[in-house]
Amino acid sequence: MSGKLYLYPGSIRIWHLLNAVLIIGLIITGVSLQYAAKDPILLPFRVSITWHNIFGVLLSFNYALYLIAGFVTGNFRFYIIRQPRFWHRLFRQARYYAFGVFRGEEHPFHVSETEKFNPLQKISYWFVMFIFMPIVIVTGWGLLYPDLVAHVIFGVSGLHVTDIVHIIAGFILSIFLVVHIYLCTVGMKWGDAIKTISTGYHHPLNDD
Numbered sequence: 146m147s148g149k150l151y152l153y154p155g156s157i158r159i160w161h162l163l164n165a166v167l168i169i170g171l172i173i174t175g176v177s178l179q180y181a182a183k184d185p186i187l188l189p190f191r192v193s194i195t196w197h198n199i200f201g202v203l204l205s206f207n208y209a210l211y212l213i214a215g216f217v218t219g220n221f222r223f224y225i226i227r228q229p230r231f232w233h234r235l236f237r238q239a240r241y242y243a244f245g246v247f248r249g250e251e252h253p254f255h256v257s258e259t260e261k262f263n264p265l266q267k268i269s270y271w272f273v274m275f276i277f278m279p280i281v282i283v284t285g286w287g288l289l290y291p292d293l294v295a296h297v298i299f300g301v302s303g304l305h306v307t308d309i310v311h312i313i314a315g316f317i318l319s320i321f322l323v324v325h326i327y328l329c330t331v332g333m334k335w336g337d338a339i340k341t342i343s344t345g346y347h348h349p350l351n352d353d
C-alpha cells in the first residue's frame with residue numbers, strides 16, 4: 146500500500162488534544178479531591194475544587210465540539226460497527242495484543258480510508274465516547290448544581306448516588322487512558338502514533 150491517508154480532520158485533532166489535557170487535569174484534581182486531608186498530598190482542597198470545576202465545564206464544551214465535528218466532517222462513519230464477523234475480528238485483535246505482538250505476528254488489521262479503527266478500538270471508543278464520557282459529564286453537572294439532582298434515588302441520597310457513579314465512570318476513563326496510550330504504541334513506533342494524531346495523516350508503514 147502506498148501514500149498517506151488523511152484520517153483525522155483538524156477539528157478532531159484539536160478536540161483530542163484539549164480532551165487529553167483536560168482529562169489529565171481532571172484526574173489529578175479528582176484524585177486530590179478524593180484524598181482531601183488537612184495536609185494535602187497533591188493539591189490544596191480549594192485549588193482542586195476550583196480547577197476540577199473549570200476543567201469539567203471546558204470538557205463538556207469540548208465534548209460538544211467532538212459531537213458536532215463527528216457529524217459535520219463525517220468522522221462518525223468510522224464508528225459504525227460492521228458485520229460480518231465483527232466479534233470474530235475483535236477476538237483476533239485481542240489475541241494479537243495478548244500474544245501475537247510478542248511473537249512478531251502480522252497485525253490482523255489494516256488501516257484504510259474506510260476503516261481507520263480496528264474492532265477493539267471501535268468498541269472501546271464507543272463505550273468511552275458514548276457511554277462513560279456522557280455519564281461523567283452529566284453526573285459532574287449534577288454535582289456542580291445539586292438542586293438539579295433528585296433528592297432520593299432508590300431510597301438513598303440522590304447526591305450520593307450521583308457522586309458514586311461519577312467516581313466509577315471517572316475511574317474507568319482513567320484506566321482507558323492508560324490502556325489507550327499503551328495500545329497506541331503496540332505494533333508501531335510510538336512517534337508514529339503521535340505523528341498520526343498531530344498531523345492527521347496515517348503513515349501506511351505503521352501497520353500496513
Ligand code: HEM
Nearest residue numbers: 153157164165168220270273274322326329338339341342
Ligand atoms: C496523552 C493522552 C493521549 C494520547 C497520547 C492519545 C493518543 C491517541 C492516538 C495516537 C490516536 C490515534 C490512533 C487511534 O485512533 O487510536 C488517538 C485517537 C483517539 N483517542 Fe486518544 N490519546 C490520549 C488521550 C485520550 C483520551 C483522554 C481520550 C478519551 C477520553 C481519547 C480518545 C480517543 C479517541 C476517541 C480517538 C479516535 C478519534 C477519532 O478519530 O474519532 N484519547 N489517541
